[in-house]
Amino acid sequence: MPPASQRVDLAAVRALAPPLLAVLLAFGVTGILIVAAGKNPLLAYWSLAHGAFGSWDRIAVGLNRATPYALTGVGIALCFRARVINIGGEGQLALGGLAATWVALHMVPAPRPIATLCALGGGVLAGAAWAGLAAGIRLKRGVHEVLATLLLNFVGLLIVSEVLQGDLGEPGSGFPQSPLLPAASWLGRLVRGTDLHVGVLIALAAVAVGHVALWRTPFGFRLRILGASAPAAAYAGISPARALMSVMLLSGGLAGLAGAIEVLGVHYRLIDGFAHGFGFNAVAIALLGGLNPLAVLPAGLFFGFLETGAVAMQRAVGVPTPLVAVIQGLTMVFVLSAMGLTAGRRRV
Amino acid sequence: MLRMLGITKSYGSVRANRGIDLVVPPRTILGLLGENGSGKTTLMNVLFGLVRPDAGTITFKERPLADHTPREALAAGIGMIHQHFMLVPAMTVTENVMLGWDAAGRWLRPAAVAEHIRTASHRYGLDLEPDARVGALPLGGQQRVEIVKAILRGAELLILDEPTSNLSPPEVSGLLDVLRRLRDEGRSVIFISHKLGEVLAVCDEVVVLRDGAVAGRARAADTDRAKLARMMVDRDVSAPIAREEGAAGAERLVVADLVASDATGVERLGGVSFSVRSGEVLAVAGVDGNGQAELVDVIAGLRRPTRGHVFVDGADVTARGVTGRRQAGLAHIPADRHTTGLVGDMTVSENLAFRDCDGPPFRRGPWLDFGAMRVAATERIARFGIRAGGPDVAARTLSGGNQQKLVLARELTRRPGVLVAAQPTRGLDPGATRFVIDEVLAVRASGGAVLYVSTELEEALVVADRIAVMYRGRFAGVMRRDAVDITRLGLMMAGALSESPDAAALYGRKAR
Numbered sequence: 046m047p048p049a050s051q052r053v054d055l056a057a058v059r060a061l062a063p064p065l066l067a068v069l070l071a072f073g074v075t076g077i078l079i080v081a082a083g084k085n086p087l088l089a090y091w092s093l094a095h096g097a098f099g100s101w102d103r104i105a106v107g108l109n110r111a112t113p114y115a116l117t118g119v120g121i122a123l124c125f126r127a128r129v130i131n132i133g134g135e136g137q138l139a140l141g142g143l144a145a146t147w148v149a150l151h152m153v154p155a156p157r158p159i160a161t162l163c164a165l166g167g168g169v170l171a172g173a174a175w176a177g178l179a180a181g182i183r184l185k186r187g188v189h190e191v192l193a194t195l196l197l198n199f200v201g202l203l204i205v206s207e208v209l210q211g212d213l214g215e216p217g218s219g220f221p222q223s224p225l226l227p228a229a230s231w232l233g234r235l236v237r238g239t240d241l242h243v244g245v246l247i248a249l250a251a252v253a254v255g256h257v258a259l260w261r262t263p264f265g266f267r268l269r270i271l272g273a274s275a276p277a278a279a280y281a282g283i284s285p286a287r288a289l290m291s292v293m294l295l296s297g298g299l300a301g302l303a304g305a306i307e308v309l310g311v312h313y314r315l316i317d318g319f320a321h322g323f324g325f326n327a328v329a330i331a332l333l334g335g336l337n338p339l340a341v342l343p344a345g346l347f348f349g350f351l352e353t354g355a356v357a358m359q360r361a362v363g364v365p366t367p368l369v370a371v372i373q374g375l376t377m378v379f380v381l382s383a384m385g386l387t388a389g390r391r392r393v
Numbered sequence: 394m395l396r397m398l399g400i401t402k403s404y405g406s407v408r409a410n411r412g413i414d415l416v417v418p419p420r421t422i423l424g425l426l427g428e429n430g431s432g433k434t435t436l437m438n439v440l441f442g443l444v445r446p447d448a449g450t451i452t453f454k455e456r457p458l459a460d461h462t463p464r465e466a467l468a469a470g471i472g473m474i475h476q477h478f479m480l481v482p483a484m485t486v487t488e489n490v491m492l493g494w495d496a497a498g499r500w501l502r503p504a505a506v507a508e509h510i511r512t513a514s515h516r517y518g519l520d521l522e523p524d525a526r527v528g529a530l531p532l533g534g535q536q537r538v539e540i541v542k543a544i545l546r547g548a549e550l551l552i553l554d555e556p557t558s559n560l561s562p563p564e565v566s567g568l569l570d571v572l573r574r575l576r577d578e579g580r581s582v583i584f585i586s587h588k589l590g591e592v593l594a595v596c597d598e599v600v601v602l603r604d605g606a607v608a609g610r611a612r613a614a615d616t617d618r619a620k621l622a623r624m625m626v627d628r629d630v631s632a633p634i635a636r637e638e639g640a641a642g643a644e645r646l647v648v649a650d651l652v653a654s655d656a657t658g659v660e661r662l663g664g665v666s667f668s669v670r671s672g673e674v675l676a677v678a679g680v681d682g683n684g685q686a687e688l689v690d691v692i693a694g695l696r697r698p699t700r701g702h703v704f705v706d707g708a709d710v711t712a713r714g715v716t717g718r719r720q721a722g723l724a725h726i727p728a729d730r731h732t733t734g735l736v737g738d739m740t741v742s743e744n745l746a747f748r749d750c751d752g753p754p755f756r757r758g759p760w761l762d763f764g765a766m767r768v769a770a771t772e773r774i775a776r777f778g779i780r781a782g783g784p785d786v787a788a789r790t791l792s793g794g795n796q797q798k799l800v801l802a803r804e805l806t807r808r809p810g811v812l813v814a815a816q817p818t819r820g821l822d823p824g825a826t827r828f829v830i831d832e833v834l835a836v837r838a839s840g841g842a843v844l845y846v847s848t849e850l851e852e853a854l855v856v857a858d859r860i861a862v863m864y865r866g867r868f869a870g871v872m873r874r875d876a877v878d879i880t881r882l883g884l885m886m887a888g889a890l891s892e893s894p895d896a897a898a899l900y901g902r903k904a905r
Contacts, residue, residue, distance in 0.1 A: 263750045276733040282715035
């Protein structure tokens, strides 16, 4: 028998091979589409790579972009592990941003870390509350959480629009956005001269905490049993209601945190539609990462860099940005198909 | 009639069939015996065209049968009746017989088919009414619908896979009569079973498989249970079961007037009271579906009763959940080890721990101690003789018997005061069954109280100090071990007899 470390390495390689192959396939198929559009795919991909990694600044933008993906993706991965289908990341993230904005604008002046922490905390609470509302509707009224979270997305996004038209809007800006937040509430920069903000570290920490919670604590064990077999969970004395509520609160809190970081670290104000696409892409990222918190990180980075590179690709070669959505979609299809092939070997 | 020679089939490195010869003469009932994994299923799948053998030939009615599909097997005259019936409950007997039957013609002629059913029913003693709705028939009746389907489709060789597992004793003897009449009318039957008594009662010849090869064959008249059992397992499982007779002690499990309904609101448990004492096994017999599952679920804390109480060692646990009852000393072996008792995709060590994660040794502060789980698993694998590739393999890779050993290892290591075991030997071969019974009796010997639910009367009689029969959510009767009357038990299981048991039988007090 080979030594333990070598066996682990082999297992890791086997786990990583399908998603990497899927990504390559997706790029290949999209390349054909680029050729069909009359452009040079190699040039297009070179400019994509250049746009994503061409300078420290570009890398910082990509990392910033991946941050809300990783945060929200970890929460959704934990939900899906327990077969709790939370697709309300969009709304939870939007309300997290809204709450952070409100706290930053209304709190008494405070020095930097305190103001930032209060605003972030507001985002966490709002996201958790929004997810908890969906969980409550599920538990008290029997409305399936898919429906409850999906519908609350619309409500959440419209609340943000509504508030920006009214109390929280910047007078005279002509665009639905809040005034610039006080600088004390901004997230600190990590590297001078780039946009890289501290939120990236928070996302890393969340990934680590998600991993430890899922694989090392009774809480994660309960989620995994519940997801593998509801009757076995009942037999183990697990309360499905309590598990549903707690994992939804956790996931909503992470999405709310992502929204707050997006506001406090990137825009410095609340902009209508800032949450657009994050919630649903996070579902894709959680699945892409095989519902493993650690694997959600590379999946989130992939989406983040792909999207920042896409803008450069469009500018340089004239390939329309929607083709990036095609790459994302194809990667998903290929990865999930590959997982279907190896489903029997996955660890629950 | 049927001649299978040198049938060989491997799945990877597992050799499921190793050169099996099986010959079924005309007008014969052949018993096919063997433990789980001995190759019975593979052999029958080869015969029915579901699996292609690596080597070997099949001749049926002097004609070779090779590379055939199940459809061709049917057309040639081989009929298979599975353990789980392939019937549409909402349709009548006639409609079920016509379903998927080409010979019924392009236009449906229910009257003509009904006439065929009546004729066959009369000839073989099937007692079937063509216009009856299948869902309203008892399981024995549904099985006879399957038989009439096969006969009308021209089956001259019928294969019955574990046909008696869901039947009450009177239904079993009815089925055996039907099989004898089929034989007398010139057909042959392959009777696959674990139950030696039934095989000896009805079969002309017996073939025993072990590890994918024929371990022995005999004429039923020339053999007996002990010989067959030895051929099956190659170790003595017929040795008398060690059972010390001791006086029962204090009441450990008390159930008072339990009433419960199923998910649709239908009452499945209609007021059951009894107690089980220290050092005692109360077996609950009865045909499946008479409220045994609900009784077990209510006692285990998986279902809320609408009325009544459950006491463990004097403490009222009715309001407690699963965890609270486990802490009170209640262990539970659930009937369905695949979805409830185990999580197939999790490892052996996780499965051995998943009911005990609320405290040491598996939980330390906020962490699960996977190292401790693995150590405990290795120890239990050795102590219970679980054949597994180690603590880190998925539980689903284990055989049925070893999976049940996992459940036992988890529940019994806790040294429970009360054990509720629901059909703990279902689907297990004699070797594993014996293991389970020995472990259950060990709990009894160490002063535990055991509630043992089984649909196998024979097995219930082996373990029980007292035996109760459940019928339609109530106890139709309770008998002490020394006063068992098999005929009366059979009548109770069929619902033909109900007697209100006296307190001594219900609560296990010594009769004076």
